[in-house]
Amino acid sequence: MGRSVGGSAGIARIALQTMRSTYQELDNMTAPLARRAGELLVDMVHLSLQALGGQATAVTQKQALYDRICEHVASHVRDPGLSVDQVAEALNCSRRHLHNAFSGRDQSLGGFIQQSRLELCMRELHSPALAHRTITEIAMGCGFGNSAHFSRAFKAYAGMSPSEFRALGH
Incomplete structure (x- = not known):
C-alpha cells in the first residue's frame, strides 16, 4: 500500500515548491540546465522520502563529503587553479576519498x-x-x-x- 508524501512542511514542502517553479521555467532552460534541475529535484524527493521514513538525520559520511565538495566548487569555480588536487588539499582529504564521494553518480569530480x-x-x-x-x-x-x-x-x-x-x- 502506498503512502503519500505531503508537501506542507519541511523538505517535502521545499521540494514541491521547487518542482512547481522548475516546471514553470522549463521553457526558459537549455536542455543541459533542465537535466541538472531534474537531477536536483530527484535528490530533493529522495530527502523527502528519507524524512518520511525517519532517516533524514542519518546522512552518510559519503553524502556529507559530497556536499562539502559541491560547496567548495561553488565557492571557487572562478579560480582557474580549481582542480581535484586543489579540492583534496582544501578539504584535507585524499583524491581517493573525493572520487569515492562521486561514485555512483553520473560524473566525476573533474x-x-x-x-x-x-x-x-x-x-x-x-x-x-x-x-x-x-x-x-x-x-x-x-x-x-x-x-x-x-x-x-x-x-x-x-x-x-x-x-x-x-x-x-x-
Missing part, C-alpha cells in the same frame, strides 16, 4: 568542476549586464584557462558554440 564552470558561463553569456564582455573574457572569468578548450567543452555540453548560444539570449 566533470562536475567543468560542468559548474560551463553553467556559470551560460548564465553570464545570457546576462544583459555582461553583454559588453567578450566570450573569452567570460570564459576566463569563469575559471577556464584556455579559450580553445572552453569552446570545445561548451559545444560538447550545450550542442552549439558559445557565440551561437549568446545570440539566442539577445
Whole structure:
C-alpha cells in the first residue's frame, strides 16, 4: 500500500515548491540546465522520502563529503587553479576519498568542476549586464584557462558554440 508524501512542511514542502517553479521555467532552460534541475529535484524527493521514513538525520559520511565538495566548487569555480588536487588539499582529504564521494553518480569530480564552470558561463553569456564582455573574457572569468578548450567543452555540453548560444539570449 502506498503512502503519500505531503508537501506542507519541511523538505517535502521545499521540494514541491521547487518542482512547481522548475516546471514553470522549463521553457526558459537549455536542455543541459533542465537535466541538472531534474537531477536536483530527484535528490530533493529522495530527502523527502528519507524524512518520511525517519532517516533524514542519518546522512552518510559519503553524502556529507559530497556536499562539502559541491560547496567548495561553488565557492571557487572562478579560480582557474580549481582542480581535484586543489579540492583534496582544501578539504584535507585524499583524491581517493573525493572520487569515492562521486561514485555512483553520473560524473566525476573533474566533470562536475567543468560542468559548474560551463553553467556559470551560460548564465553570464545570457546576462544583459555582461553583454559588453567578450566570450573569452567570460570564459576566463569563469575559471577556464584556455579559450580553445572552453569552446570545445561548451559545444560538447550545450550542442552549439558559445557565440551561437549568446545570440539566442539577445
